Amino acid sequence: MTTKSFHPPQRTLMGPGPSDVNPRILEAMSRPTIGHLDPVFVAMMDEMKELLKYAFQTQNELTMPVSAPGSAGMETCFVNLVEPGDKVIVCQNGVFGGRMKENVERCGGTAVMVEDDWGKAVDPNKVEEALKANPDAKIVAFVHAETSTGAQSDAKTLTEIAHRHDCLTIVDAVTSLGGTPLRVDDWAIDAIYSGTQKCLSCTPGLSPVSFSERALEKIRKRSSKVQSWFLDLNLVMGYWGGAGKRAYHHTAPINALYGLHEALVILKEEGLENAWARHAKHHQALRAGLEAMGLNFVVHAEERLPQLNAVTIPEGVDDAAVRTTLLKDYSLEIGAGLGVMAGKVWRIGLMGHACNARNVYLCLGALDDVLGRVKAPVEHGVALAAAQQVLAG
Amino acid sequence: MTTKSFHPPQRTLMGPGPSDVNPRILEAMSRPTIGHLDPVFVAMMDEMKELLKYAFQTQNELTMPVSAPGSAGMETCFVNLVEPGDKVIVCQNGVFGGRMKENVERCGGTAVMVEDDWGKAVDPNKVEEALKANPDAKIVAFVHAETSTGAQSDAKTLTEIAHRHDCLTIVDAVTSLGGTPLRVDDWAIDAIYSGTQKCLSCTPGLSPVSFSERALEKIRKRSSKVQSWFLDLNLVMGYWGGAGKRAYHHTAPINALYGLHEALVILKEEGLENAWARHAKHHQALRAGLEAMGLNFVVHAEERLPQLNAVTIPEGVDDAAVRTTLLKDYSLEIGAGLGVMAGKVWRIGLMGHACNARNVYLCLGALDDVLGRVKAPVEHGVALAAAQQVLAG
Structure with a gap:
């Protein structure tokens, strides 16, 4: 067995992600590791939250990176918002809608599928129909930017329709954040998750998320515990929550967060x-x-x-x-x-x-x-x- | 709001983790990002598995790093091995036994607690008593190295007792891996998880895990789906599984894995x-x-x-x-x-x-x-x- 260091080649990454990482980000990730409760690190976390709010165009207080890749960000949204028995309208026009269905079902919810051809945007009329046929639905979930096909759906219109039917929205913005217009507050999106390795050009491994006050309200009123301890926002909030004292939940991925911070600084510099x-x-x-x-x-x-x-x-x-x-x-x-x-x-x-x-x-x-x-x-x-x-x- | 890069101070980390990171590891993490399906990366994953087998002293085929911190490694063990209704003997002699109880309950299992004073090792006699009183128990879970107190328990003896009562073991080795004797195969441990930021001296964010054939057998025979899509080993195995073709599951945290690879090479060099x-x-x-x-x-x-x-x-x-x-x-x-x-x-x-x-x-x-x-x-x-x-x- 080899015991040699691994030296990757220099690629140009023009696939569906990871994308090429700005050298500034790689350099940031190699800075000295400090403790996850170090006051200097805690101050960086506060900056990170502000930078993420800018990237998402939101004032949501609960805006932070989940300490795991985009799929865990997706799961964070579903395990916190879907309670057993909840009916969820899931729009599928590619691979990731199918993954949403899996998530709903593993949370004990029922997924009502709205299907569109792969390569097409989600059809708002079909969503409206599904909501009319399912007045007990609680959530509409859809992919803003389908990484498997390259189709973009109209997140604003879909959220308007969902709200008109008293539903919250869960939006997959893994590939859209930083690359194409996305305005969480203007569009009134309730829960959104993204990834770091697409248009933020950071290394993979973190998932920025943001939750509206309406979403938090539903989470606070849950009658059952969130099935994941690691992704339970009630606990995560104690660590990433308001300024001041932070409660230990898990050990944050320090150097990966240095990288995301730098990626967001670069985004802010460019505008x-x-x-x-x-x-x-x-x-x-x-x-x-x-x-x-x-x-x-x-x-x-x-x-x-x-x-x-x-x-x-x-x-x-x-x-x-x-x-x-x-x-x-x-x-x-x-x-x-x-x-x-x-x-x-x-x-x-x-x-x-x-x-x-x-x-x-x-x-x-x-x-x-x-x-x-x-x-x-x-x-x-x-x-x-x-x-x-x-x-x- | 600031848009400045973050420059952490140089600390000496002598807390409970993260520990000081070897500069070789920081440098490795700053190497060029390549695709997670790149053949060069896939070859590195195979090496990583071999290096982890060495660190854990195991031949378990399913030995790999979970793409998230130690708490997610813990959750990986519990969500895959505990089915609703399963009774689990959970030994608590510090903070992390309590977290195991949370995990069991969130999986729909019943936790039978074996309590020892904080700062003491788990008492094998109490475990034996609990197993006699609960012949329907399926799993014994305990912490090998309690990070909250610094107490080490006798993983070999506890596993022997568990096996005598037809139970599998789930072992927390977050703080022991690489720092104190741990022999997964000799001790016949069934499921084990660790962290990268303790005695491997890597940055936090990944959780090495290993599962015995007995554990995989229980997972294969589950009557219900694993409640977490992200941590479902049936899916994860398709990506980290045997050599050859790998199925996309989630985007691996490429550069963090470079770091762990280097940390394991360093461990191998030292012995x-x-x-x-x-x-x-x-x-x-x-x-x-x-x-x-x-x-x-x-x-x-x-x-x-x-x-x-x-x-x-x-x-x-x-x-x-x-x-x-x-x-x-x-x-x-x-x-x-x-x-x-x-x-x-x-x-x-x-x-x-x-x-x-x-x-x-x-x-x-x-x-x-x-x-x-x-x-x-x-x-x-x-x-x-x-x-x-x-x-x-």
Whole structure:
């Protein structure tokens, strides 16, 4: 057995996440570890909460990172808000709606599924219908930015409908936070979770969450204990709660939090609107290039996430062989399809730090080369030219 | 609001964890992030499993790090092994036995408590009695190394007793792994969890776990689904399972895993027995110094953990004031008491990378100074001399 240190290669990460991490964040994570109850660390936590409130555009007091990846953030929302017997409308238009259903059922709730085709946004009319047919529903859960397809749903409208029917909303914003407009307070979202490894360009492992006063009200009024001790917000709040004395709950992942703090400082420096605009602009350039190469998008333009570009794999092209060659010859990672889309699509991420002109060109140039080896290519250079034209504005 | 980067001070961490992190580990964590399905990363995961098997002294195939802190490792053991209605013997001799009870109950199980005084090891006779009185018990759960008191229990004997009564064992080894003898296979432990931020001297945030074939058998035969999707081993195994193809479950905390890998390489380089001996030796030196200063240990010598030294705070001495002064004047962190021991004891860690002669002297010198300011001191230097004598051997 080896006992050698592990030295990873330098990749360019243009898959569905993790995305390329800003070196400032990697450097921050390597700073000296201090205690999780150290006053200096506690002060950093307060800053972190403010920075997260900015990223989520919320004043919610309970806004903090869960000490585990996005799936644990999802579970935090469900185990705290769903009580046994609760009926939850779950919208599914990709992999992650299915995971929400699993969560509801494992909490002893009943999931009423609202299905849309993979690659389409959630249809608000179907949600309205489901709510009318299920007046006892308590929660509507949906994915704002479906990482498996690249489709964006209208979180504002869906939340309005849910509220009109006296339901709370649980929103998956794993891929949207920092990359595409998201306004928790303006849209009155009740519970939301995200990840660090997408448009925040931090390393994976933490899940920012935020809960409205309405959501907290439901949690406080629970008649049963939250089934997870680790994710019980009543306990977590004692640690991440108001200023002042903090009660020990679990040992926070200190250095990972240094990284997220730095990622949020970088976002604040750029400005949220500027970050959204940067994602939109480079998406347009990438889109122009991919289409010039003859690749087709899975999602209609008006429902498309700029940060996750799902394109259909051309007929006769070997999915895995292309991705392996991109990795080998260009150290470039793009994503495979997930679930029913496995083998049928590639998912090209343009997230956070990785969303820049260099990567647009790299991706188009590398795909141009590798696809040209296995199928009759369009004229070399056409894709790059199309992208350049967009970026030149 | 500030938008400045966070620059933590350089501390010496001699509390109950996190402990001082080896700079090699911090450097490893700052290496380039790669994808969690990258073949290079997958190969690293295989190495990690082998290194963890060595640390746990086991051949258990399901040996891997949970992507969250030690409390989530605890929850992983309970949610997978405890089914609704199961009776579990829970031994409590400190804070963490109480947390085990919480876990059992939140899984719908019944906890039969075996209580021992805080600061004492779990009494095997009481466990035997409880098993005789509860022939329908399925699991015995206990803490090998109680971080709240510094008491070590006899995991081998407790497991023997449990097996004689057809029970599985769940063992908390958060503070013991890498610091004090622990032999999962020789002792036939069924399910065990640990943390990275104690004697492995890694940053907090991951929880190494290991499950025996007997434990997996119980998990496979469950009649109900595991209540946590995130911690469901049936799913996690698809990702961390055998060599070859890995199924996406959640995004692994890539850079945190780089750190753990490096920590385990360091442990392998030193050799497990050497690490245990180092902890034992420096504990003896610290003990000699603390006793020379007139401080008394909470735990009897034969049940004492070398890596966690709980001493009674001398009468009339202000707990918080001393710890604050140590932090301010020496950038030295020692731990406060937890639970019923809050305000009554200090917990001085000698864990992993922090377990060395420099830190023994620093701690004794700093305590000698700070305690001397608030109470009639023993003659200055006596403590250091006593420690030096032990180290000179």
